[in-house]
Amino acid sequence: MEREPGTELIIPVSGEIVQCVAHGVQDASGIERPDGRTARAFVVKPGSALAMNAGVWHAAAFGLKGEASYFYIAQRRKA
Numbered sequence: 001m002e003r004e005p006g007t008e009l010i011i012p013v014s015g016e017i018v019q020c021v022a023h024g025v026q027d028a029s030g031i032e033r034p035d036g037r038t039a040r041a042f043v044v045k046p047g048s049a050l051a052m053n054a055g056v057w058h059a060a061a062f063g064l065k066g067e068a069s070y071f072y073i074a075q076r077r078k079a
Helices: none
Strands: 008-014 015-024 024-026 032-034 040-044 050-052 068-073
Touching: 008 015, 015 050
Parallel strands: none
Antiparallel strands: 008 050, 008 068, 015 040, 024 032
16 A cells, blocks of 8 residues: 555546555654555446545556556655
8 A cells, every 4th residue: 555645536447446445653663654544446337426635555557357547646746
C-alpha cells in the first residue's frame, strides 16, 4: 500500500474494480504504516467514482471479474 499527499480519484471505465484502503498507524519505531485492522475493500462500478482523501493508504485497484480499465486522477502538487 501507498499514500499520496493529495486527494485521489478512481473512475472505472470498463468492468467493476476493487479498491482497498486503510487508515495509518505508527509502528514501534514511529513510522506510519497501513493499519490492517481498518482495511476495507470497495467495489466501484462504471458510472461511479471513489474519492480518497489525502494520506489514505491504498493498494492499486484491480478488476473484480478480470480485466478492467479505470482513470486515476491525483491532485496536482509541486515537485
